[in-house]
Amino acid sequence: MIVIVDERDLVKEGYHSLFGREGVVSAGFRSEEFGTWVENAPEGDLKSVQAFLIGECDQNAVSPRRLRDLTGAPVIALSEQHSLDNTLRLFDAGVDDVIRKPVHIREILARISAIRRRASDQAAHTQVGPMRIFADGRDPEIDGEPMPLPRRERRILEYLASNSGRRVTKTQVFNAIYGVFDDEVEENVVESHISKLRKKLRERLGFDPVDSKRFLGYRLVV
Numbered sequence: 001m002i003v004i005v006d007e008r009d010l011v012k013e014g015y016h017s018l019f020g021r022e023g024v025v026s027a028g029f030r031s032e033e034f035g036t037w038v039e040n041a042p043e044g045d046l047k048s049v050q051a052f053l054i055g056e057c058d059q060n061a062v063s064p065r066r067l068r069d070l071t072g073a074p075v076i077a078l079s080e081q082h083s084l085d086n087t088l089r090l091f092d093a094g095v096d097d098v099i100r101k102p103v104h105i106r107e108i109l110a111r112i113s114a115i116r117r118r119a120s121d122q123a124a125h126t127q128v129g130p131m132r133i134f135a136d137g138r139d140p141e142i143d144g145e146p147m148p149l150p151r152r153e154r155r156i157l158e159y160l161a162s163n164s165g166r167r168v169t170k171t172q173v174f175n176a177i178y179g180v181f182d183d184e185v186e187e188n189v190v191e192s193h194i195s196k197l198r199k200k201l202r203e204r205l206g207f208d209p210v211d212s213k214r215f216l217g218y219r220l221v222v
Contacts, residue, residue, distance in 0.1 A: 001048050001179045002026040002112075005034045005062055006055035006078075015053065018105040022137050023151025024050075025179035031058035038070065048175035049073045051112040054095065056080070064094035074115040076108070110136050116162075126161035128209045128222055131201075133161040142204050152177060153197040156190075160210065160220040169217040194218065 002024060004015050012028030019026040029037060034057075038046070049071050054062055055078045064075040074096040079086060082100055090098050096115050099108060113135040126133040132141045135158055139146045149157065159176045160168065173194075174187045194210065202208050212218045 001176065002051050002053060003034075003049050004028045004053045004055065005031060005057050007031060007057055008055070011055055015105075022105060022109065023155050024109065024137075025177060027179055031062060034062065038067070044171065045175065046071045048172065048179075050116070050176075051076060053078055053108070064096070068094070068096075074112055076111065076115075078103075106137060126164075126220070126222055128161075128220065129205055129207070131205060131209070133157055135162060147200075147204060149197070149200070152193050153200070156193055156197060157220075160218060161222070163219070165219055165222045167211075167213070167217045167219040173218065 002015075002019055004012050004026060006012050006028065007030050009028075016026045016028055051073050052062075052064075052067055052071075052075045054064070054075060067073065067075050075094070077090040077093075077095040077098045078101055079090065079098050080101050087098050097111055099111065117135070125135070130143045131147070134140065137154075139148050139154060140157060141147065155177050156173060159173060170187060170190050173190050177190070177193075178185050194212070198208050198210050201210070209221050210218055211221050
């Protein structure tokens with residue numbers, strides 16, 4: 001889940017729509033409500049955040065260093081002021097990157113992926129046998145050929161790959177794919193998505209790279 005902090009509803013709704021087209025869940029907050037949510041959200045909800053995008057907001061209500069300590073997620077400033085002084089001020093405040101608007105949504109996702117990769121010393125992709133899984137929205141490749149997947153299944157595969165073989169629960173997968181604020185979708189939908197994904201992977205790979213344990217969750221065998 002990507003969290004956007006901006007006082008302007010139009011900006012939040014715009015990014016929410018653009019991220020949605022890429023199959024990425026997002027949630028928008030104003031500064032005041034964001035501060036309240038961060039201080040009261042369960043740890044599992046905070047850990048489901050992939051990145052924070054900070055736009056026009058009360059800087060006193062948003063502490064990049066505090067957010068990183070709580071979640072480990074990168075904090076990126078969206079800047080409309082194309083000046084060196086403003087860029088340096090944002091870096092001094094503790095953000096991980098400054099992106100000047102306008103910017104394509106895929107560039108934002110690529111920057112988030114690069115920051116997370118550097119932080120965890122991950123490679124640009126995860127290799128599972130002949131399959132290569134990317135974290136920037138591209139479909140996985142098998143023997144160098146793209147394997148098109150529906151966006152939910154692709155995001156689940158990316159999420160499993162991003163956890164480097166660690167087991168994740170159904171709730172964690174749901175929060176990462178649908179977000180912690182989606183009350184219209186039942187959590188059990190994850191089982192259906194993963195079942196379809198595993199069938200496709202078995203057909204193409206000749207083996208099932210997803211290990212599941214009842215009550216414990218799923219992990220990608222890398």
